[in-house]
Structures are given as structure tokens and as C-alpha cells.
Amino acid sequence: MAEFPAVAFSDRSHWGRIQVSGADRLRFLHNQSTNAFEQLSPGTGCETVFVSSTARTVDLASAYVDDESVLLLVSPGMAAELISWMDRYIFFADQVTLEDRSETTFAITLLGPEVDRLLDQLGLPKPDMAPCSHTRGRLSIANATVQIARDTGLTTSGYTLIGTKESGAQPWLVQWLGDQGVPCLSSQQWEVLRIQQGRPMPGQELTDQDNPLEAGLWHAISFEKGCYIGQETIARLNTYQGVKKQLWGLKLGTPTTDVSLTLEGKPVGKITSMVADDSGIWGLGYLRTKAGGAGLTVTVGETTADVVDLPFTSRGYLDGTA
Numbered sequence: 001m002a003e004f005p006a007v008a009f010s011d012r013s014h015w016g017r018i019q020v021s022g023a024d025r026l027r028f029l030h031n032q033s034t035n036a037f038e039q040l041s042p043g044t045g046c047e048t049v050f051v052s053s054t055a056r057t058v059d060l061a062s063a064y065v066d067d068e069s070v071l072l073l074v075s076p077g078m079a080a081e082l083i084s085w086m087d088r089y090i091f092f093a094d095q096v097t098l099e100d101r102s103e104t105t106f107a108i109t110l111l112g113p114e115v116d117r118l119l120d121q122l123g124l125p126k127p128d129m130a131p132c133s134h135t136r137g138r139l140s141i142a143n144a145t146v147q148i149a150r151d152t153g154l155t156t157s158g159y160t161l162i163g164t165k166e167s168g169a170q171p172w173l174v175q176w177l178g179d180q181g182v183p184c185l186s187s188q189q190w191e192v193l194r195i196q197q198g199r200p201m202p203g204q205e206l207t208d209q210d211n212p213l214e215a216g217l218w219h220a221i222s223f224e225k226g227c228y229i230g231q232e233t234i235a236r237l238n239t240y241q242g243v244k245k246q247l248w249g250l251k252l253g254t255p256t257t258d259v260s261l262t263l264e265g266k267p268v269g270k271i272t273s274m275v276a277d278d279s280g281i282w283g284l285g286y287l288r289t290k291a292g293g294a295g296l297t298v299t300v301g302e303t304t305a306d307v308v309d310l311p312f313t314s315r316g317y318l319d320g321t322a
Helices: 025-032 079-087 115-122 169-179 187-197 231-239
Strands: 008-011 016-021 045-051 057-065 069-074 097-100 105-111 134-138 145-149 158-164 245-252 260-263 266-277 280-288 297-300 303-308
Touching: 016 025, 016 079, 025 069, 045 079, 057 079, 057 145, 069 079, 069 158, 079 097, 105 115, 105 169, 115 158, 158 169, 187 266, 187 280, 245 266, 245 297, 266 297, 280 303
Parallel strands: none
Antiparallel strands: 008 105, 016 069, 016 097, 045 057, 057 069, 105 158, 134 145, 145 158, 245 280, 245 303, 260 266, 260 297, 266 280, 297 303
């Protein structure tokens, strides 16, 4: 894999941001997604998966809980769809308000092993160590307050800064990062990181053919909380160890347009994403659980692919952690 710089940034303002307000906001999100919200307090957060009634994946979101609202950071192009989807489950007595903040806010992610020095230079406090914990601070380079979340959307350490576009802080921050020699990740570089780490995305690894256990999102699921949309299916798959396929990384030998994975001439899965960089050709794909996993070599068209583990994924009972 390509060597990652000491620090870099990515402008993720094209990702969606949904503000969930109202007295019933935590209960509502607790009942509409896979993770436990009712136990969360201001300054904490979690990753959670929105799923259909049959536990098919819709999107993976990061949630940041504040005193009076919860901010959801969702995948690009998914804010309107998720608001429409959640709105169907808001009933007359529910005190819940959904607001699309995608166009009025920005999100810039700082990531890399030396990222803490950037926060120090910007005069920003660091949130608690727990994933998705967050706090607020004022940028030293602009008269603006931003939310600082311990979350990059990847396994690479770092923070995501979220603020209002009205404050004018976004261009100041981007300019300052450039002046400091901090490289901006291109969409291609982000995609390489995403695929190498195994972060699933809607329309690729998160579809109406996949469930969050197959996608390796066990860490975003609470198996202790009560009923929620899709809970019955997820609980049954876990209890009876019924996960039929799993998401794996693929290191391909040569470029290919084929997406079918075969083993000894038999179909065992398919590629969902593929990207190339200086270190080779990388892919994500679903592989039948019975076929095997990391260490396996499968055939893809006229080439082969080595199956590799993914740092973003968690596999519950499949790797002995549940």
C-alpha cells in the first residue's frame, strides 16, 4: 500500500449532514438505526447503520450528540433520501425535527499520525478519546466556532471539523492548510484509502442485497438494545450464525472489467469496488463465508486476486469477538 503522509486533509463538504432535534431525538434514532442512542450523552457519538425492515443496508452514518440535537454525517447524496426515509416513521406525538444542513455547513477532515499538531496550531481543543466523541472550539485563524469530532470516516486517525458556511471559516481553513504544506487528498486518493481499509459505501457495498453483518459493521450494531427497524433479522443472523457472505479486500494481479469471483471454477462472490494506485490494483468484494477468507486466492476473469483482511471491518462471531 502507498505510504500515507504525516498529515493530510480532505474537504468532505459534499457528504450529507442531517440535524435531528426535538425532545424525542435520541429515542427516535435508537428505534430507527442499529446502534444504541438512549445511553449517549452530549459530547459522545457513535457509528450507526440505517437498514430496511428486512435489514438491508441503506447507509452508514456517524452521529454526534449535543445538548439539543444530534448531527448525522452521512454519505454523499444520501441526506435527502435518509430524511425522506426517517420522516415516514415520525408520528403525530413524536417531538422530532429533521433538517438538511448539507448546504449550510462544511466538513473538513484532518488525518494522519501528526494530526494533533494541526489542532494545536489552530488553537482547537481535542475531544475525548472515544470514537465519534466531539467538542467545540474557536479557530485561531478565523472568528468562527467549529465542531471537532474524533472521526475521519476511515481507520486513519484524525478529526473532522464541521462549521457553518455563513461564518466564512471554510476558505480560511483551506487556505491555511495549503500554506502549511498540508496536502489535500483527491477523490481518487480518498477512494484508495476507503477500499484498502474496507469502508463500505451506498450503491457499492451497502445495497438492498446486503446486510450490515455481511458488510463487516458489527461495531455499529447494538445486540443488547430492544426492537428497532431490521432488528429481528439481524438478531436471527447473529444467534444462528447465518451470515452467508462477507466483505473482504482484494489485491488483483492485473486490471479487469470482470466482477465475478470464482474458486476452482465455481462462483463464490463478486467485486463491488475497484481502484488502482502506484502500489497496485485494489478491490472490495463479497465472498461466500464457506469459501474462506484472508489468504485465499480467487479467479477474476483472466487474472487472480488475493483475499486480504480489512482494518475497518468487524466480524462478530466470525472472528470470535461476539
